Amino acid sequence: MNSQWEAVIGLEIHTQLSTKSKIFSGAATAYGAEPNTQACAVDLGLPGVLPVLNKDAVRKAVTFGLAIDAEIAPHSVFARKNYFYPDLPKGYQISQFELPIVGNGHLDIEVDGVSKRIGITRAHLEEDAGKSLHEDFHGLTGIDLNRAGTPLLEIVSEPDMRSAKEAVAYMRKLHELVRYLEICDGNMQEGSFRCDANVSVRPKGQNEFGTRAEIKNINSFKFVEKAINHEIERQIDVIEGGGKVVQETRLYDANKDETRSMRSKEEANDYRYFPDPDLLPVLIEESLKNEIRTTLPELPDAKKQRFIEQYTLDNESATTLTSSRELADFYETVVKASGGEAKLAGNWLTGDVLGALNKAGLEIGDCPVNAERLSGLLKRIADNTISGKTAKQVFDKLWNSNDSADEIIEKEGLKQITDTGAIEAIVDKVIAANPVPVEQYRAGKDKALMALVGQIMKETQGKANPGEVNKMLIAKLKN
Template sequence: MKWETVIGLEVHTQLATRSKIFSGSSTAFGAAPNTQASAVDIALPGVLPVLNRGAVECAIKFGLAIGATLNRVNVFDRKSYFYPDLPKGYQISQLAKPIVEGGALNIVVGDTERTIRLTRAHMEEDAGKSLHEDFHGMTGIDLNRAGTPLLEIVSEPEMRSSAEAVAYARALHTLVTWIGICDGNMQEGSFRVDANVSVRPVGQVELGTRREIKNLNSFRFLQQAIDYEVRWQIETLEDGGRIEQATVLFDPDRGETRMMRSKEEAHDYRYFPDPDLLPVKLDEDWIEAVRATLPELPVAMQARFQQDYGVSAYDAAVLTGSRALADYFETAAQACSQGKLAANWVMGELSAALNKAELDIASSPVSAAQLGTLIARIQDGTLSGKLAKQVFEGLWEGAGEVDAIIEARGLKQMSDAGELEKIVDAVLAANPKSVEEFRAGKDKAFNALVGQVMKASRGKANPAQVNELLKARLQ
């Protein structure tokens, strides 16, 4: 039997507000335990939540960015369960009336572009952390994270492979960081993915029973967990077993998913509207004011890059992989007025160097302006591509500005025709065998001669000029 995989993702994004969603405490990561937990965060008797306007604006931005419906009246609900790191015994979330409904995100896998629809996105507060190590059989509770604003973003079950799921998660990650509502730091838990995975025989309309893989904090784990889970589900079904609805955890060390709780153990969360919070009303003025703060979105920017800089659709997609990368490219392209060349350099030499040094674009030792100048020097004939790479190395090492490096290292392309003619004549005289072979019809021999001339000029000869001269001499 052939099986089809069905995946939907729920992503918890930590919103990049300075203070918590219902209190004034800081959301900064890494402080000493419980130093960022106020009376509200630890749920002292009598305290009340007050909604952080900034968190709502993050959610509005997201809704606008994905073309979703923003519910003009949305409501906070209480989701009840007992756990030591949930101070109130309930989490404030949104059930029936989330702030964002619908919307879509485009993903590219290989050559195929797909649109994944979103179900909803709602605001909620994060819980604290239970620390099970270091307490000698006891559990430590750190409530610094309690009350951190989250936007839980739920997709439709429209992905059909782990690759699509990863592409969706990456596109979402790009978008939320792009519009500045999330710092995207997956190690610190700012972007956490739950994957609902099921399989069904190809052609079957009804969905199979799903299992939810919780808390995946890297794209690699997301891929591995889904791949394992899909294999496990197919094997189970092919062995005549049944899939029970369950929540599972992925163990990255073993590369396996394992049961956390079954459907029977699922909580009855006893949701009801939080009487401490009024419904959140969005008026048009507020929405428009937030819209005005949105940057140009990746999709619009891709179209513009193709239009303005003549880059391919693929290159435009790569260059808008993050806002920092897109800004870098655009600055470089404008500095040299050579969009395609700039795209090649950014995606080629620069990306390779950054990858090798494990740096991100924001901390590139070569600035976009410097790269732009470098490309301009190729364009005006000062540098050959090869020389330009040497100058790039100089820039990377911090040896100064482009022209200074060219000057200091003597990397200027040879422009004196007389000097070049001498070199060409010397090379022809020294390589009679190659000359003979060329005349006998071997094109390769010509390339060898070009190489010899370049070598003799220590790379400074203009390759086009060398070609021309050689051809003239040999005819």
């Protein structure tokens, strides 16, 4: 970005709450059913039907509010947002307007090692609309109302972010949090976590905000970063070209990597919000808040801090290991089962295990090597039964079979040679057979040692302890 300009970004994130039934009806919320099979009379907006609030959606909203240290409104109100659209069955969306359930809160993010607090203005409950399907209908539009009435929590941030990177960090942090809290499955492909970004630019040092554009419906971390960066560039170009940014809604086109105008402020709807007379105000008692507070899990930041202290992990490892509740739990199970091999477990999880999962496109929950089998491997590394290098071999076998680490080591004969006499014989043999590197080492070329160690490891088929070999080799060469 041109250094004379500063971007101002605020995000509105729609998280789909993982309730079993819809926010105002008993219909199921499961994704991917045949069109219109999960829409009951209430979801269809038939004449005479009435909404009844799903208490679990309220609990989940309160859970979120407590987790971001927000004010929970003792009295919040559902309002109708009126507009016509074919996939909006009632001609209005039930949402919250003046009195949302969650008020001021905050979330801390970290970018390039610098931590920053992002304000959260509010979070409110609302129902999702259905979907318009434009394909396969020969010029007509199909309507699928399965999604209509799915509970959403719209989380609105303050305009506190100053770069696309910060916006992505915030979005990731929020994504991590809602999954920790188990209030949203976080599935972005299925639209469970969607983002609208408000972007404006201003000359550095100016206090007033520039005119903002809203970019709608950006559904991956990658696209959020690209869309925001593109929009920042576009706005700077407009201003530097002598033009003015207009307040409007823009749509990000991932294929062309550009945003384009959807509608301007003048064309914007007047939603005619008013309190929904079919629903009573939502009253949250102190006792409910207290009860929910006791069910809150350890939150990512606290967990990370604890990992750093309890397991003496570095910041980066602790961040990775606490990036999801499942991974953190997996880690702690491994540490416990391996008899406290915290460091080793950390290295293995952040390295080989996550690498393998990534390659296979799997989540930690689907890892073919469970915590118990992984800790079996770590124990053998720790007690020097196998070398780190051999361990990688064993891990591959663990991944592809149901055997335990001990069974694999036994079957494959991978036990490290602990008989120092046997190693010594091989060391002597290698020294005798490689006079050139021996001379080079003695002449002060430390690198030459590696060639000798490699030869010895080869002779022992990797079963010697490289540390031991090193020590022995140096001792002999110095004689």
